[in-house]
Amino acid sequence: MATACSYFKFELIQGDRTGPRLGRILFRHGVVETPAFFPVGTVGTVKGVSCSELEAVGVRGMLSNAFHIYLRGNLDLIRRLGGLHNFVRFKGMIITDSGGFHIKSLAQHTRVTPEGMQFSSPFDGSRHFLSPEEVVHIQEALDSDVKLPLDVCPSYPEGEKEQEHATRLTLQWYERAQQAVKKPDQGFLGIVQGGFDEALRRWAARETVKFGFHGYAIGGLSVGEPKHLTFQLLQAVNEELPSEQIRYLMGMGKPQDIVTAVEIGTDLFDCVIPTRNxxxxxxxxxxxxxxxxxxxxxxxxxxxxxxxxxxxxxxxxxxxxxxxxxxxxxxxxxxxxxxxxxxxxxxxxxxxxxxxxxxxxxxxxxxxxxxxxxxx
Ligand SMILES: [Zn+2]
Structure with a gap:
């Protein structure tokens, strides 16, 4: 089960497995009350806004992207300058995404192999290979509060076989990612994938839970499937997840989506919507x-x-x-x-x-x- 984690702790205050919940996340620099929404700061900054301005409008956390920072930043320099928090001067919580979704959607010439992901940088065309282990090490170097494992995110629509293959490969990678952890005090959330079939999603949720992550993100939703299916799958996943751990719905954030997802037991959201719009x-x-x-x-x-x-x-x-x-x-x-x-x-x-x-x-x-x- 989950090892001790001093960077991230979730406490459920009110509610159960499904239905609206109240909770709090304790992290290095404070507390985030949930349900909560984090804007996206892909490279460690929310476009056009300083960290003090973010804090002044009540933003308590952001989602950054290890894939973007790895390709465009300088990991050694960020580590030498005290990690991502110190580098970007943000006191709120930083979750770093693994990049599985972005490699598939942004990078060129992507090849998913059992070992990891091969791709060309969308920025300068340089060739890269990222393994589940490497993605853990990158996020540990960044010293974010929460890291996420490399995953394979099926597109919609995709054949049953492809969805099942992506789900199984993702789970194999979680095993390797867990073994690669050198900083057990950093939060580590599993991402529940499982495509667009309810039974596969439920199975993926149960299998992901077996790895004993500190909480669970729900990924690969709102990628073109009908809205009623999105929420049917989210509800199915939430029913399978342990009630005392956080449920974080990735990449969805219209106000109407947030209230619908909160109603079925979701605690945390990130989305580009407020800033991009x-x-x-x-x-x-x-x-x-x-x-x-x-x-x-x-x-x-x-x-x-x-x-x-x-x-x-x-x-x-x-x-x-x-x-x-x-x-x-x-x-x-x-x-x-x-x-x-x-x-x-x-x-x-x-x-x-x-x-x-x-x-x-x-x-x-x-x-x-x-x-x-x-x-x-
Ligand atoms: Zn206003």
Whole structure:
């Protein structure tokens, strides 16, 4: 079973195997209350926003990517400068993704062999090979709070045989990854794969649990399959996972997806949605749902994005008209302010979710979110 881990500990406060849960993650630099949402900081930074600005809007953690940092950074230098936290100056929790998904989706000439993954860098074409062991060592060098094992993520749709092969190979790699661990005090979450067949997913969840990880990520969902299937598979996995350990749904983060996943026992989320959408001018609000700063109605709108919002854009009194002007002029400040608003919205959403679970009013909040943002 799981070995002692001083970088990461999850405590379930309320709830059970399925249904809305409350918990807390204890990590080196503090506590994260769950359900929680982490933005994506692929190379160790959330685009356009400093770490102090992230902390000011309540962001307590981020998901970075070992594959990107390995290809574009300098592992020895980061290690010498005290690890990723010290290098990027972030005091929140850092989860590093293994890169299994990104090698398959971004890299070129990828070959998955029983030994590992061969690929060409999408940045400079250089040839690389990553084994399950190497991916553990990279993340240990980065000294993130939580590492994830190399996995094979089936595409949708993919044949039954391919899905089963990917699932079995992933499990073989977990065995090697566990044996390669030199830093048992770093959190290590297993990623439940298993494709798009419920029975295979359930089996993959049970098999992944046997490795005794410190908690479980659920990967390979929302890659093109119908939404009802995504949540059917997520519920099946959550039913198989031990209730006292964390369930982290990777890469999904629309507000409507978050409330639906929380309702079936999910604790942690990451997604590019608040930051990428902000850079596209798409903003989240509690009164109007999604609004777009590029709409012509914004050009002479004197209101802030959302009255009462305490993000730097709204609290700073910046009008929609000014933000639309900045955006059209291609000014960097537009991207920063819009990103901070969306990040603040998502932190507020998670605060409201936790409050509603505590009070037993989660159903009302879920209805409100679905009414505002739709179900898809
Ligand atoms: Zn705001």
């Amino acid at each position: 902000a850079r596209n001018g798409t903003l989240y609000t509690w009164k109007e749902g999604v609004i777009r700063i590029r709409n012509s109605s914004m050009k002479d709108d004197p209101c802030v994005i959302e009255e009462g919002c305490r993000c730097p854009a709204c609290a700073g009194g910046y009008s929609r008209a000014f933000l639309a002007y900045l955006y059209r002029c291609g000014e960097m400040l537009a991207l920063k302010l819009l990103t901070l608003h969306n990040l603040f919205f998502f932190q507020t959403l998670m605060n409201r979710i936790r409050e509603a679970v505590k009070k037993g009013t989660f159903g009302e909040l879920k209805t409100q979110v679905l009414d505002l943002f739709g179900e898809d």
